[in-house]
Amino acid sequence: MKIDFFVINLDRSPERLAAIQSEAAALGVDLIRVPAVDGKTVAEADQTALDRTGFLRDHGKRPMPGEYGCYVSHVAALRRIAASEAEAGVVFEDDVRPLPDLLPVLDSLGEADDWDLVRFAHHRQVKRKTLRQLAHGRELCATYLGPTGSAAAYIVRREAAGRLADAMLPMRLPYDVALERGWATGVRALDIWPDLVAFGALSKTSLTQESRRYGAMKLPVWRRWPTLLFRAGDLARRIARTARLPRTGA
Numbered sequence: 196m197k198i199d200f201f202v203i204n205l206d207r208s209p210e211r212l213a214a215i216q217s218e219a220a221a222l223g224v225d226l227i228r229v230p231a232v233d234g235k236t237v238a239e240a241d242q243t244a245l246d247r248t249g250f251l252r253d254h255g256k257r258p259m260p261g262e263y264g265c266y267v268s269h270v271a272a273l274r275r276i277a278a279s280e281a282e283a284g285v286v287f288e289d290d291v292r293p294l295p296d297l298l299p300v301l302d303s304l305g306e307a308d309d310w311d312l313v314r315f316a317h318h319r320q321v322k323r324k325t326l327r328q329l330a331h332g333r334e335l336c337a338t339y340l341g342p343t344g345s346a347a348a349y350i351v352r353r354e355a356a357g358r359l360a361d362a363m364l365p366m367r368l369p370y371d372v373a374l375e376r377g378w379a380t381g382v383r384a385l386d387i388w389p390d391l392v393a394f395g396a397l398s399k400t401s402l403t404q405e406s407r408r409y410g411a412m413k414l415p416v417w418r419r420w421p422t423l424l425f426r427a428g429d430l431a432r433r434i435a436r437t438a439r440l441p442r443t444g445a
Contacts, residue, residue, distance in 0.1 A: 196305035198350070199281040200224050203268045204289045205231040211289040214395060218292050226287070229272045234264025244270070249367035255422030256412040258366075266370040269346060270360050277357035284356065288347040291316060291392040296331040300391055301350060303330040309443060310335070311355035311382035314375065315391040318344030327443045329387065336386045337437040338375070340430070346371040348392040355382045378432045 200219065204212045212228065219226050237260065244267050250258050269286065276284030283305070287293070304313060307327065313335070321340040329335055351359060362380035363373055377384030413419070 196283060196302070197281045198301060198305075199276065199279050199284045200226050200287070201229050201272050201275060201284055202226045202287045202289050203229045203231045203272055205233055207233070208289065215287060215289050215291065215293075218395075219287075222293055222295065222297060224293065224298070227275070229268065229275060229286075231268040232264040232271075234260035234262065237263060244364055244366050246365035246367050249365065251414060251418075252421045253367045253425045254369065254372070255414050255419040257414070259412060262369050263366065265346075266363075266366045266373075269370050269374075270363055273351060273356045273360035273363070276351055276353055277360065279353060281353060283350050283352045285348070285350045286346075287392070290395050291347045292395045293348075293392050294390075296333070297391045299330045300333045300387065303333075304335065304350070304387070307443065309383065310352075310385050312349060312351050312359065312374070312377065312384045313387055314343075314346070314349040314384075315387040316345045316348040316394075317386065317388070317390060323386070323388065324437050324440065325442065326385065326440060333387050333389060333391070336388055337440050338386060339434055339437050341375060341433060342372045343375065343386070344371055346374050347394070348390075349374070358382070376429065378436045379429075 202212065202215055202219075216226055242263050245258060245263055247258065250256075272284075272286045276286075285301070304310070309326065319342075321338050321343055323336040323338045325334045325336050327335050359380055359382050362382070363370075367373070373380075375384055375386075414422075
C-alpha cells in the first residue's frame, strides 16, 4: 500500500516541524507539510465551518479559537489525501514522535480491507474489542467506550478521505471527538493499540493551546441536558457498532 505522510504545522512553529521531520526521516518517512490554520487569527464572523448552535448543543461547551483552527486544518489534510495518488494518507500533528514500529504495523494493517480510518494515538484507555492482530504486537480494535481523545496520528484511505471531510462539516464537536464517530460519518473508523506514536517534548503546547481555559467554557448544567442526551445516544451507537464487528484474526 502506497502511503503519503502529512504533518499539520503552524507557520509560527518551525521548531516543531523540524523535530518531527527529523524523527520521521530516521524511519525513512518524508513528510508533506499542511499549513495549519491559527484559530486565533480567524474572526468569529469568519468561522464559516462552525455550526455554533450545534456545537453548544452537542458538546455543551463554547468553542475555542484553537479548536476551530485545529478542525479546519485537519479537514484540509483530508482533502489533500483525497487529491493524492497514494492509496492512503497518514496525518500527524506536529507534537508527536513516530515510533520505530510504525511502517511495518501500517504494512500489516493494509493487508485487509476492513477499515477506512484508523487512529493510533490516544489519551485514554477504554474497553475495546480486538478485531485482528497486526505486526509487532499491535491490535486493530473497535471501542465500546469513548471518546478516547486525540487526533494526533491516524491513517485514512484515499477513497474515504473526501467523503469523510464532507461528513465532518459543519463543525459541531472538537475534531478528535468527531473523528472517531464512524457510525455518524459513514466510514469504518477503528483504532490501533498500543499507539504507534509518542508525544514529544513540545506536546505541552498544541493547535488549541487553551487547556487552562477549557473547563471555563462549559455551559451551565441546566443548558447541558441536550449534550447528555446526545452523548447517551452516541454511546449506544458505539456499543452497537462494536458488537456487530467480526473478529477476523484476533
